[in-house]
Amino acid sequence: xxxxxxxxxxxxxxxxxxxxxxxxxxxxxxxxxxxxxxxxxxxxxxxxxxxxxxxxxxxxxxxxxxxxxxxxxxxxxxxxxxxxxxxxxxxxxxxxxxxxxxxxxxxxxxxxxxxxxxxxxxxxxxxxxxxxxxxxxxxxxxxxxxxxxxxxxxxxxxxxxxxxxxxxxxxxxxxxxxxxxxxxxxxxxxxxxxxxxxxxxxxxxxxxxxxxxxxxxxxxxxxxxxxxxxxxxxxxxxxxxxxxxxxxxxxxxxxxxxxxxxxxxxxxxxxxxxxxxxxxxxxxxxxxxxxxxxxxxxxxxxxxxxxxxxxxxxxxxxxxxxxxxxxxxxxxxxxxxxxxxxxxxxxxxxxxxxxxxxxxxxxxxxxxxxxxxxxxxxxxxxxxxxxxxxxxxxxxxxxxxxxxxxxxxxxxx
Amino acid sequence: xxxxxxxxxxxxxxxxxxxxxxxxxxxxxxxxxxxxxxxxxxxxxxxxxxxxxxxxxxxxxxxxxxxxxxxxxxxxxxxxxxxxxxxxxxxxxxxxxxxxxxxxxxxxxxxxxxxxxxxxxxxxxxxxxxxxxxxxxxxxxxxxxxxxxxxxxxxxxxxxxxxxxxxxxxxxxxxxxxxxxxxxxxxxxxxxxxxxxxxxxxxxxxxxxxxxxxxxxxxxxxxxxxxxxxxxxxxxxxxxxxxxxxxxxxxxxxxxxxxxxxxxxxxxxxxxxxxxxxxxxxxxxxxxxxxxxx
Numbered sequence: 205x206x207x208x209x210x211x212x213x214x215x216x217x218x219x220x221x222x223x224x225x226x227x228x229x230x231x232x233x234x235x236x237x238x239x240x241x242x243x244x245x246x247x248x249x250x251x252x253x254x255x256x257x258x259x260x261x262x263x264x265x266x267x268x269x270x271x272x273x274x275x276x277x278x279x280x281x282x283x284x285x286x287x288x289x290x291x292x293x294x295x296x297x298x299x300x301x302x303x304x305x306x307x308x309x310x311x312x313x314x315x316x317x318x319x320x321x322x323x324x325x326x327x328x329x330x331x332x333x334x335x336x337x338x339x340x341x342x343x344x345x346x347x348x349x350x351x352x353x354x355x356x357x358x359x360x361x362x363x364x365x366x367x368x369x370x371x372x373x374x375x376x377x378x379x380x381x382x383x384x385x386x387x388x389x390x391x392x393x394x395x396x397x398x399x400x401x402x403x404x405x406x407x408x409x410x411x412x413x414x415x416x417x418x419x420x421x422x423x424x425x426x427x428x429x430x431x432x433x434x435x436x437x438x439x440x441x442x443x444x445x446x447x448x449x450x451x452x453x454x455x456x457x458x459x460x461x462x463x464x465x466x467x468x469x470x471x472x473x474x475x476x477x478x479x480x481x482x483x484x485x486x487x488x489x490x491x492x493x494x495x496x497x498x499x500x501x502x503x504x505x506x507x508x509x510x511x512x513x514x515x516x517x518x519x520x521x522x523x524x525x526x527x528x529x530x531x532x533x534x535x536x537x538x539x540x541x542x543x544x545x546x547x548x549x550x551x552x553x554x555x556x557x558x559x560x561x562x563x564x565x566x567x568x569x570x571x572x573x574x575x576x577x578x579x580x581x582x583x584x585x586x587x588x589x590x591x592x593x594x595x596x597x598x599x600x601x602x603x604x605x606x607x608x609x610x611x612x613x614x615x616x617x
Numbered sequence: 618x619x620x621x622x623x624x625x626x627x628x629x630x631x632x633x634x635x636x637x638x639x640x641x642x643x644x645x646x647x648x649x650x651x652x653x654x655x656x657x658x659x660x661x662x663x664x665x666x667x668x669x670x671x672x673x674x675x676x677x678x679x680x681x682x683x684x685x686x687x688x689x690x691x692x693x694x695x696x697x698x699x700x701x702x703x704x705x706x707x708x709x710x711x712x713x714x715x716x717x718x719x720x721x722x723x724x725x726x727x728x729x730x731x732x733x734x735x736x737x738x739x740x741x742x743x744x745x746x747x748x749x750x751x752x753x754x755x756x757x758x759x760x761x762x763x764x765x766x767x768x769x770x771x772x773x774x775x776x777x778x779x780x781x782x783x784x785x786x787x788x789x790x791x792x793x794x795x796x797x798x799x800x801x802x803x804x805x806x807x808x809x810x811x812x813x814x815x816x817x818x819x820x821x822x823x824x825x826x827x828x829x830x831x832x833x834x835x836x837x838x839x840x841x842x843x844x845x846x847x848x849x850x851x852x853x854x855x856x857x858x859x860x861x862x863x864x865x866x867x868x869x870x871x872x873x874x875x876x877x878x879x880x881x882x883x884x885x886x887x888x889x890x891x892x893x894x895x896x897x898x899x900x901x902x903x904x905x906x907x908x909x910x911x
Contacts, residue, residue: 252727252728253727253732255732256727256731260731391879415878415879416878416879417878417879417881418879418882420839421874421878421881422830422870423629423630423867423870423874424874425625425626425871425874426626426871426874427874427878429625429626430618430875444734445734445831446830446836449831450829450830450831453741456741457741457744457755457757459746459753476734476735476736479735479736480736480739480740483740483741484739484740484741
């Protein structure tokens with residue numbers, strides 16, 4: 205009797221909890237959206253943990269965009285960055301922000317949070333724009349309310365196949381059919397190497413030497429010796445910090461420098477690579493998203509953004525911050541164009557956007573294809589070269605600020 | 618590849634291997650002799666690297682000035698850790714506590730310095746370039762220093778255990794704790810001191826690693842794994858064998874890097890499984906285990 209009573213009470217409690225968990229978010233969402241005197245922009249990503257640096261770069265960029273813009277449609281912009289270090293936390297944070305009335309979300313750094321949130325934006329009726337990720341999988345499926353600002357890694361690979369042979373022919377005098385290219389990667393970046401290989405293949409180049417290795421590799425003597433023996437013209441590394449730094453140091457230590465090193469972004473355009481000093485980094489070429497060191501005259505707002513960011517945080521923004529800042533400004537424009545803080549209207553405005561290059565700090569134009577990939581992104585990518593320990597944009601013509609020195613010769617500086 | 622390159626590769630492999638031997642030494646002593654399951658070992662290696670970094674790059678101290686500070690600090694950390702959190706002889710309790718300590722250390726480092734990888738030294742360490750048949754032999758002075766330090770620490774530690782009163786007392790406590798207590802030795806205090814000394818070796822290992830490799834909050838995972846691998850090959854607690862096992866792992870690692878870099882980790886850990894299966898006491902184990910030999 206007593207047990208039956210207890211069981212029925214527990215069932216009632218369970219039913220009430222279930223009802224509350226469904227109703228409270230819906231009711232609070234209704235209340236929040238009714239209180240429409242602000243425009244809300246949210247971002248969910250890693251603010252702590254292993255990807256905290258990138259996550260905070262993204263957050264800083266959006267914060268700055270909000271400060272610069274001030275109001276949209278005469279309403280104050282409210283911004284909240286939620287910390288998520290795994291997918292389930294990202295979903296919980298999304299639901300929390302949604303319940304507070306957030307309908308527009310920017311993507312963050314590290315793919316897990318963006319993947320999690322993009323899976324629910326259609327269901328909830330929110331709009332999301334990713335500007336820091338490059339995995340092809342982001343836009344593998346058609347998601348109505350999800351948009352991708354930056355070029356996919358596949359586009360990066362195609363640009364490698366497009367740009368690198370031009371430099372090799374112009375500066376080394378070697379035609380692409382005779383180029384001896386080496387492609388190396390750590391196990392984390394195999395997908396980047398695959399994109400590079402596909403890009404080179406599309407250009408008619410097959411690497412003569414390829415090597416993938418585990419991320420935790422410590423000794424690079426054998427790899428450098430293998431490259432040396434293969435008489436490589438161009439080395440294409442896909443490396444992060446843990447392997448790229450000791451590898452590059454070992455190259456210099458062993459006195460090995462191929463005629464051209466042309467990296468697929470990653471560690472090679474990062475400040476911690478530059479911190480190794482001119483002796484180690486000078487001469488390396490790197491393919492990147494557009495960043496604060498491209499020709500600023502052609503990218504309105506870039507100068508202001510880069511210097512404001514530096515004044516506020518003490519260092520120049522990374523490329524992820526530059527892209528996020530530009531994408532956030534674009535999002536503000538789309539809300540303005542939609543005329544209301546309404547997910548459907550904003551989605552429609554983004555879908556119909558067709559903006560030529562040179563309107564945003566990232567320089568790229570904006571037009572989304574059926575999979576909501578920005579086809580204007582990556583046209584062009586930046587080619588940088590480390591000169592005197594500083595990353596100088598040496599390509600392409602429309603955004604460069606200096607000339608490359610290939611093969612590297614410090615006396616030509 | 619010519620003879621000069623091969624020789625360069627082998628020398629580098631041996632130097633890296635000596636570092637592996639050094640990394641495994643403290644772990645081997647803690648695990649094999651003191652019977653302490655320290656799963657925070659890698660995390661303490663990582664923290665040591667960051668202390669070096671902070672001392673050199675933030676406080677502007679010379680690296681040689683940070684070394685004694687780190688060594689003394691680590692002795693006391695080891696001593697206090699054993700005296701407070703690790704008093705229990707139950708290995709399950711030790712595993713849970715040290716795993717928790719490792720998580721806390723990693724989180725604190727992430728919170729304070731962030732995840733951006735860092736390098737202690739900019740530029741290239743000096744090298745010797747020696748003319749050799751068919752080329753030039755390139756030897757990094759830092760690699761040779763690593764080899765020298767690793768050898769000196771392991772020889773010095775063995776001598777300390779065998780020739781000094783404190784070392785002999787540690788051996789007595791490790792071999793027969795009750796008997797040592799009967800003759801007036803404060804066994805608990807001696808184990809605390811022994812644990813503190815093993816932390817001194819951890820500090821030296823972290824200094825040598827920070828001079829060569831990138832600092833990341835998760836860097837300790839690899840060194841804990843490699844320390845364990847070398848210990849198993851050498852035989853738990855076998856310090857001398859640990860050094861040879863380190864060299865062997867360094868050489869196998871180098872050969873794997875030349876011929877099958879993609880399979881490097883798989884090769885090392887298949888070796889690990891084979892040794893655990895067929896030689897569970899280790900390859901370099903003598904008739905006396907460390908609990909008797911130290």
